[in-house]
Amino acid sequence: MLPNDTPITPELVAEHGLKADEYERILKLIGRAPTLTELGIFSAMWNEHCSYKSSKVHLRGLPTKAPWVIQGPGENAGVIDIGDGLACVFKMESHNHPSYIEPYQGAATGVGGILRDVFTMGARPVACLNALSFGAPGHPKTRHLVGGVVAGIGGYGNSFGVPTVAGSVRFHARYDGNCLVNAMAVGLAHKDQIFYAAASGVGMPIVYLGSKTGRDGIHGASMASAEFGEDSEEKRPTVQVGDPFSEKLLLEACLEIMAKGCVIAIQDMGAAGLTSSATEMGAKGDLGVTLDLDKVPCREEGMTAYEMMLSESQERMLMVLKPEKEKEAEAIFRKWGLDFAIVGETTPTKRFIVKHGGQVMADLPIKELGSQAPEYKRPFVSAAKLPVIEAEDVTAPKGTAEALEILLATPDLCSKRWVWEQYDHVIGGNTVQRPGGDAAVVRVEEGPKALALTTDVTPRYCEADPFEGGKQAVAECWRNITAVGATPLAITDNLNFGNPERPEIMGQFVGCVRGIAEACKALDFPVVSGNVSLYNETNGKAILPTPSIGGVGLIADFTRSASIAFKREGEAILLVGETTGWLGQSMYLRDICGREDGAPPPVDLTEERENGDFVRALILDGTATAAHDLSDGGLLVALAEMAIASGIGATLTAAPTDIPEHAFWFGEDQARYLVTVPAAKADAVIARARETGVLAAHVGVTGGDALLIEGERPLPVARLRHQFEHWLPAYMAGEL
Amino acid sequence: MKAAVLVFPGINRERDMARTLKLVSGQAPAMVWHAETALPAGTDLVVIPGGFSYGDYLRCGAIAARSPVMDAVRAFAAKGGLVLGVCNGFQILCEAGLLPGVLMRNQQLRFICRDVYLKVERSNTPFTRGYNAGQVIRVPVAHGEGNYIADGETVARLEGEGRVLFRYCSPDGMVDPNWNHNGAINAIAGIVNERGNVLGMMPHPENHVEASIGPTDGRGLFAGLAEALAKAA
Numbered sequence: 013m014l015p016n017d018t019p020i021t022p023e024l025v026a027e028h029g030l031k032a033d034e035y036e037r038i039l040k041l042i043g044r045a046p047t048l049t050e051l052g053i054f055s056a057m058w059n060e061h062c063s064y065k066s067s068k069v070h071l072r073g074l075p076t077k078a079p080w081v082i083q084g085p086g087e088n089a090g091v092i093d094i095g096d097g098l099a100c101v102f103k104m105e106s107h108n109h110p111s112y113i114e115p116y117q118g119a120a121t122g123v124g125g126i127l128r129d130v131f132t133m134g135a136r137p138v139a140c141l142n143a144l145s146f147g148a149p150g151h152p153k154t155r156h157l158v159g160g161v162v163a164g165i166g167g168y169g170n171s172f173g174v175p176t177v178a179g180s181v182r183f184h185a186r187y188d189g190n191c192l193v194n195a196m197a198v199g200l201a202h203k204d205q206i207f208y209a210a211a212s213g214v215g216m217p218i219v220y221l222g223s224k225t226g227r228d229g230i231h232g233a234s235m236a237s238a239e240f241g242e243d244s245e246e247k248r249p250t251v252q253v254g255d256p257f258s259e260k261l262l263l264e265a266c267l268e269i270m271a272k273g274c275v276i277a278i279q280d281m282g283a284a285g286l287t288s289s290a291t292e293m294g295a296k297g298d299l300g301v302t303l304d305l306d307k308v309p310c311r312e313e314g315m316t317a318y319e320m321m322l323s324e325s326q327e328r329m330l331m332v333l334k335p336e337k338e339k340e341a342e343a344i345f346r347k348w349g350l351d352f353a354i355v356g357e358t359t360p361t362k363r364f365i366v367k368h369g370g371q372v373m374a375d376l377p378i379k380e381l382g383s384q385a386p387e388y389k390r391p392f393v394s395a396a397k398l399p400v401i402e403a404e405d406v407t408a409p410k411g412t413a414e415a416l417e418i419l420l421a422t423p424d425l426c427s428k429r430w431v432w433e434q435y436d437h438v439i440g441g442n443t444v445q446r447p448g449g450d451a452a453v454v455r456v457e458e459g460p461k462a463l464a465l466t467t468d469v470t471p472r473y474c475e476a477d478p479f480e481g482g483k484q485a486v487a488e489c490w491r492n493i494t495a496v497g498a499t500p501l502a503i504t505d506n507l508n509f510g511n512p513e514r515p516e517i518m519g520q521f522v523g524c525v526r527g528i529a530e531a532c533k534a535l536d537f538p539v540v541s542g543n544v545s546l547y548n549e550t551n552g553k554a555i556l557p558t559p560s561i562g563g564v565g566l567i568a569d570f571t572r573s574a575s576i577a578f579k580r581e582g583e584a585i586l587l588v589g590e591t592t593g594w595l596g597q598s599m600y601l602r603d604i605c606g607r608e609d610g611a612p613p614p615v616d617l618t619e620e621r622e623n624g625d626f627v628r629a630l631i632l633d634g635t636a637t638a639a640h641d642l643s644d645g646g647l648l649v650a651l652a653e654m655a656i657a658s659g660i661g662a663t664l665t666a667a668p669t670d671i672p673e674h675a676f677w678f679g680e681d682q683a684r685y686l687v688t689v690p691a692a693k694a695d696a697v698i699a700r701a702r703e704t705g706v707l708a709a710h711v712g713v714t715g716g717d718a719l720l721i722e723g724e725r726p727l728p729v730a731r732l733r734h735q736f737e738h739w740l741p742a743y744m745a746g747e748l
Numbered sequence: 749m750k751a752a753v754l755v756f757p758g759i760n761r762e763r764d765m766a767r768t769l770k771l772v773s774g775q776a777p778a779m780v781w782h783a784e785t786a787l788p789a790g791t792d793l794v795v796i797p798g799g800f801s802y803g804d805y806l807r808c809g810a811i812a813a814r815s816p817v818m819d820a821v822r823a824f825a826a827k828g829g830l831v832l833g834v835c836n837g838f839q840i841l842c843e844a845g846l847l848p849g850v851l852m853r854n855q856q857l858r859f860i861c862r863d864v865y866l867k868v869e870r871s872n873t874p875f876t877r878g879y880n881a882g883q884v885i886r887v888p889v890a891h892g893e894g895n896y897i898a899d900g901e902t903v904a905r906l907e908g909e910g911r912v913l914f915r916y917c918s919p920d921g922m923v924d925p926n927w928n929h930n931g932a933i934n935a936i937a938g939i940v941n942e943r944g945n946v947l948g949m950m951p952h953p954e955n956h957v958e959a960s961i962g963p964t965d966g967r968g969l970f971a972g973l974a975e976a977l978a979k980a981a
Contacts, residue, residue: 443961444962
């Protein structure tokens with residue numbers, strides 16, 4: 013290990029991921045050459061992952077306010093008011109690079125990190141979700157990554173004891189060298205007992221809690237801020253190792269000392285560990301911080317200041333405690349068998365001073381470390397709009413029935429049961445709707461209130477038209493929450509893109525963020541937390557633009573929520589929303605015709621809101637007996653999913669003659685839902701729709717044990733279920 | 749019912765268990781920390797809930813089985829007190845020597861969370877009096893290591909003495925390898941000790957007790973226990 017007074021060479025600067033002009037900025041800021049520890053601190057704070065230097069300027073355009081928003085972006089997690097004195101705390105974050113290098117631990121620590129963000133604010137986690145993107149099934153690494161990531165997510169969440177209730181899994185060759193693991197956690201807190209990072213008071217003890225500090229994860233955040241090359245496998249030592257057992261103890265201990273009123277400020281040690289947590293507490297509280305590293309509990313001997321400041325060992329917290337409550341807090345931590353050490357204090361100087369072995373290893377201006385981080389207005393270009401593909405120009409399938417059977421067994425549309433059965437989704441006893449539907453429904457405490465939770469994005473739409481794709485991700489999330497009968501309240505966004513230094517990637521980013529902003533404004537669906545993950549490329553090949561949207565909605569009485577399963581025979585199936593037969597960028601076009609082509613379906617946000625409000629009202633007044641949003645695969649895939657979920661078939665009305673049949677069944681027009689209503693009420697519901705300017709049409713009747721399409725062979729539900737269920741287990745067993 | 753729910757570090761279904769006991773019996777259980785050396789006075793049921801005690805970093809349940817409170821549980825069981833261990837609780841009871849056998853990793857080497865069907869083999873026990881013999885109930889499992897195994901002689905004794913109370917089965921009650929998700933020998937999901945007062949089971953009846961949330965087949969176990977204890981009192 014290099015000594016602290018090592019001369020800082022341009023090579024050393026480059027090794028720390030800092031550009032020459034960024035280093036100049038450091039020299040100007042502190043008026044001298046930094047020490048090695050200081051250089052490490054700057055590299056940890058100024059990398060893309062921690063500083064948002066490329067994205068900040070655009071993120072300011074996102075709507076973040078609403079009367080129910082208690083805390084928007086900028087804290088550990090977002091907080092919204094859900095009534096009765098309760099708040100919902102949630103956030104989604106990526107752990108992409110670590111998961112590609114070491115899938116089990118990478119994914120596990122992603123879950124651990126996001127859970128910590130939520131309970132740091134005083135909330136008990138009640139649900140986890142995730143959004144996973146893997147390479148093509150045929151790529152040699154994909155099976156290994158799927159297995160490892162899923163086991164890692166389950167391994168952490170199951171042991172920690174939080175139900176993992178929803179998520180999404182997709183496959184595409186553009187993720188071959190860079191999978192995406194986006195984990196979301198949702199917690200509940202009392203509205204008046206939310207905890208923040210800002211320290212207050214001079215001379216207050218800063219307490220280190222949780223696990224010991226080791227040499228794992230050093231430079232993890234910097235690694236996550238660079239592209240991958242051929243050497244990505246060699247970066248394994250930058251991946252942290254998760255310990256869900258310690259985190260469970262940390263959760264219980266933190267909630268206990270919070271309830272006892274011991275805590276002034278709290279910050280978890282996530283990316284950039286001790287460095288970022290300590291500076292954040294000081295900077296937000298307008299205070300200086302002095303740390304004495306001799307006091308830091310270490311897992312191994314001989315760790316240098318540099319290593320301690322950059323370690324990303326997991327399951328650690330930093331707190332400012334009320335001095336009079338120190339003994340009480342310590343006793344609680346000792347009871348849970350966790351480390352507790354006073355490692356520093358707040359000062360009036362606004363300096364961040366790090367001491368080790370009696371020597372000052374770093375002495376930096378605390379606020380400027382964050383606020384003076386570089387901020388870039390990177391050049392961007394928007395790709396030319398793709399032509400609209402006319403349905404007439406898309407090849408018809410050999411048969412509608414056959415096309416449906418093929419689509420149900422594709423990697424993206426097939427059942428993800430193999431994945432979510434590895435997650436404990438029932439712990440807590442509050443899971444009203446389990447994975448596999450539109451949104452999970454999780455009862456709030458003793459009810460009758462419940463949260464509706466989902467993650468969504470359609471990357472192929474984002475690639476084809478970033479603005480429409482950004483809108484669509486938010487709209488689909490809103491629609492999924494609506495389809496269970498809940499009112500959408502707010503989102504967390506996890507923006508995964510390639511290298512922002514390339515104008516075309518920056519163009520994707522800017523377009524998607526603008527689309528997200530537009531949809532959030534139109535749907536009163538503000539962004540309260542989020543995370544940006546850039547440099548998702550390998551050897552210059554970027555992922556599909558993937559802005560994952562995690563949404564939270566609220567339903568007043570969970571017993572009124574709707575699920576996708578048909579409920580009984582002889583009910584009318586109604587299609588809400590307009591069907592033009594949009595096949596550009598559809599699953600049909602991609603997986604049946606082999607074309608990834610054309611403009612994606614446009615999203616009319618006024619129509620989204622009107623159709624959604626109509627469907628929600630039908631659910632809440634008890635008229636709709638089942639509901640399902642239409643998305644990937646279109647109408648017929650949604651119908652099949654409703655049949656498979658129930659075991660009840662349906663006789664479908666003939667497709668209209670003004671659009672090609674395959675465009676009707678498989679088009680992906682937005683703002684659409686399927687609902688079932690008792691047959692006797694169908695006409696009245698259609699009339700009610702007409703009065704409110706919403707399109708609703710009769711598309712079939714439930715009953716029997718097969719889907720019956722005019723002119724097609726019957727499709728037994730058992731056969732559809734087999735198609736839907738067999739692909740993923742067979743693939744993971746190596747049979748495909 | 750005066751239940752005591754044991755809490756070891758890493759246990760995570762203690763809240764589910766406490767809520768269910770309160771819901772079914774009307775009485776909130778005492779939560780008993782692993783470092784305690786005695787059970788609360790008057791305890792008539794000890795419940796060891798599910799979770800990952802000590803992270804399951806050694807063999808599942810091995811460390812918890814050696815906690816101070818387990819001596820009190822052994823003494824309680826020796827006097828005929830009723831003990832219920834669910835999931836990690838079952839593993840702890842096996843490690844503590846209160847039940848024979850061991851829970852190995854699931855046959856397919858993956859954690860599995862899903863609803864399963866159980867055949868209730870006997871109804872003349874305090875744990876199963878809320879069911880009929882031969883009844884099929886639907887309850888969730890959530891475990892990575894639920895594959896019960898014991899030596900041939902022990903299994904023969906368990907079977908011969910009618911100590912298998914729950915067995916994995918198909919929805920219509922047939923014992924079938926396709927419905928034995930973890931590969932347990934003889935599809936064993938739950939067993940009692942020789943005296944019949946200590947039950948260990950892998951599935952989670954405590955998660956299926958509310959009609960508004962889903963199936964309620966787990967209720968019978970707790971309702972039966974409450975009845976048995978009320979009678980005894």
